[in-house]
Amino acid sequence: xxxxxxxxxxxxxxxxxxxxxxxxxxxxxxxxxxxxxxxxxxxxxxxxxxxxxxxxxxxxxxxxxxxxxxxxxxxxxxxxxxxxxxxxxxxxxxxxxxxxxxxxxxxxxxxxxxxxxxxxxxxxxxxxxxxxxxxxxxxxxxxxxxxxxxxxxxxxxxxxxxxxxxxxxxxxxxxxxxxxxxxxxxxxxxxxxxxxxxxxxxxxxxxxxxxxxxxxxxxxxxxxxxxxxxxxxxxxxxxxxxxxxxxxxxxxxxxxxxxxxxxxxxxxxxxxxxxxxxxxxxxxxxxxxxxxxxxx
Numbered sequence: 001x002x003x004x005x006x007x008x009x010x011x012x013x014x015x016x017x018x019x020x021x022x023x024x025x026x027x028x029x030x031x032x033x034x035x036x037x038x039x040x041x042x043x044x045x046x047x048x049x050x051x052x053x054x055x056x057x058x059x060x061x062x063x064x065x066x067x068x069x070x071x072x073x074x075x076x077x078x079x080x081x082x083x084x085x086x087x088x089x090x091x092x093x094x095x096x097x098x099x100x101x102x103x104x105x106x107x108x109x110x111x112x113x114x115x116x117x118x119x120x121x122x123x124x125x126x127x128x129x130x131x132x133x134x135x136x137x138x139x140x141x142x143x144x145x146x147x148x149x150x151x152x153x154x155x156x157x158x159x160x161x162x163x164x165x166x167x168x169x170x171x172x173x174x175x176x177x178x179x180x181x182x183x184x185x186x187x188x189x190x191x192x193x194x195x196x197x198x199x200x201x202x203x204x205x206x207x208x209x210x211x212x213x214x215x216x217x218x219x220x221x222x223x224x225x226x227x228x229x230x231x232x233x234x235x236x237x238x239x240x241x242x243x244x245x246x247x248x249x250x251x252x253x254x255x256x257x258x259x260x261x262x263x264x265x266x267x268x269x270x271x272x273x274x275x276x277x278x279x280x281x282x283x284x285x286x287x288x289x290x291x292x293x294x295x296x
Contacts, residue, residue, distance in 0.1 A: 013038040013057030017065035021266040029281035042069040053080040067095040086240035093237040094261035107236035113178040133179040144210040187246040189230035198274035
């Protein structure tokens with residue numbers, strides 16, 4: 001909090017790109033609480049790092065579909081004395097897969113074996129150590145886009161050559177991960193604050209189980225192991241409102257794969273019976289007393 005702040009604020013803002021089902025559900029949840037929500041379209045938003053926060057909400061929920069817009073907007077808002085959910089450091093830790101993996105490893109959590117390489121020759125060497133098949137992921141990205149399962153060196157070289165040809169510095173950073181032969185499903189756990197409020201299995205005949213790619217959802221009981229891993233993973237990246245994705249190995253071990261900072265939950269409410277948007281709004285409103293307005 002900077003020195004431009006002094007008194008309490010009851011106002012909430014929502015940074016968005018499109019008003020999808022999740023945003024509509026969150027708006028309804030806040031409406032039930034009686035707290036107005038200011039909509040902040042990231043395509044039109046202009047922030048002044050040297051300006052005042054007098055016209056800004058006390059708390060802004062990041063629902064931007066753009067990783068970079070959300071990251072930089074929350075960072076500037078925080079400098080202006082606005083509380084953000086999730087915080088910019090959390091957005092950075094979750095939106096960049098290398099930072100996610102590093103945070104999970106530092107916390108001692110079980111993750112798939114991962115190698116980071118910066119040249120084709122180093123990627124070949126890393127692939128030999130991991131063994132085929134393996135998974136190549138973009139460092140920044142979501143919804144399973146540009147994720148490739150590589151079955152041999154020929155596939156590795158072809159995909160990496162394609163990535164490099166696309167240009168851009170991030171396409172020349174190769175995030176290689178062992179392929180986990182999961183039982184046609186993965187686990188997504190929803191963490192709000194320090195609580196795992198719900199979890200789902202995402203089933204698919206395809207090895208990518210994202211619901212954006214056609215995965216179907218089924219309730220997953222929140223076992224002590226799932227709760228422990230999910231809350232520890234959320235804490236490792238900085239905490240807040242997060243979705244933790246986990247993989248089950250053939251031996252029955254659960255590995256933490258990714259953590260999502262602008263989670264989607266539309267397909268998880270009915271199957272779990274949990275009011276996820278209500279839990280998020282309750283958590284956000286509980287933070288409001290810690291937010292302050294500019295000095296008069």
